[in-house]
Amino acid sequence: MRNQHLYFNTSIGVQKPESIRNKETPCPFCARDQLTDILAVEGPIIFLKNKYPVLENAYQTVLIETDDCQAELSTYPKEHLHKLLKFGLKYWEEMENSGLYESVIFFKNYGPFSGGTIAHPHMQIIGLHDLDYRDNLEEEAFKGIVIREENGVRFSLSTLPRIGFYEFNVQMKEEAGYTKEFGEYIQTAAHYILHHFPFKSTSYNIFFYHLNENIYAKVVPRFVTTPIYIGYGLPQVPNNLEWMANQVNQIYFDKGSVKGYC
The missing domain is CATH 3.30.428.10 (HIT-like)
Incomplete structure (x- = not known):
């Protein structure tokens, strides 16, 4: 093992x-x-x-x-x-x-x-x-509501988060090399977490991954971890994901609605 x-x-x-x-x-x-x-x-x-x-x-x-x-x-x-x-x-x-x-x-x-x-x-x-x-990574954790997609870089909000609640994803193709949208979407997620989150947020993590010829960044607001996840490994999914994705779009990209799901 x-x-x-x-x-x-x-x-x-x-x-x-x-x-x-x-x-x-x-x-x-x-x-x-x-x-x-x-x-x-x-x-x-x-x-x-x-x-x-x-x-x-x-x-x-x-x-x-x-x-x-x-x-x-x-x-x-x-x-x-x-x-x-x-x-x-x-x-x-x-x-x-x-x-x-x-x-x-x-x-x-x-x-x-x-x-x-x-x-x-x-x-x-x-x-x-x-x-x-x-070994502990599943592609589903990077799928979700697409907030923005440009120059082959996708910015989304997880519908099946790894830990639970809110997780922002930024995805770019490895073969394309670094694209400025990759960095700017990461920065947008961090800024939203600290300045526009629906409740006070002071902390975040950014995690980078290689998976299936993509580079992913996952930007996660951090709070005291829910006991349901600590005790049972059960992530929780909030019911306002579309609202949050639309709010990010309106604040940072001046768009009225999200681009669908990935």
């Missing part, structure tokens, strides 16, 4: 700084002259080995998005947004193509409910030596 669990090293975990809730903690990513094990740099973007590799049998890296500790992806200038995502996708794919890992995960935490510990904008790319995240 294939391994299905990641093992967390608690002795390393207790050493990690926490600056999301504890504002008195000095930001380790702001002290750029003290960073070590740097792998690549492009302007304010830095890719480096994770100083606190809490996951066993994994190669952990951090992608520092900017030198502005107070910045946030949903308000990045378009030039920086595209530079950042192309940079991250490049090194994610390089790690995947290296043949050193069973699979490679690429994701972002933002906010107090996201599962992260450092407030400074960053992403993580982690090579897993004996786990394939695609």
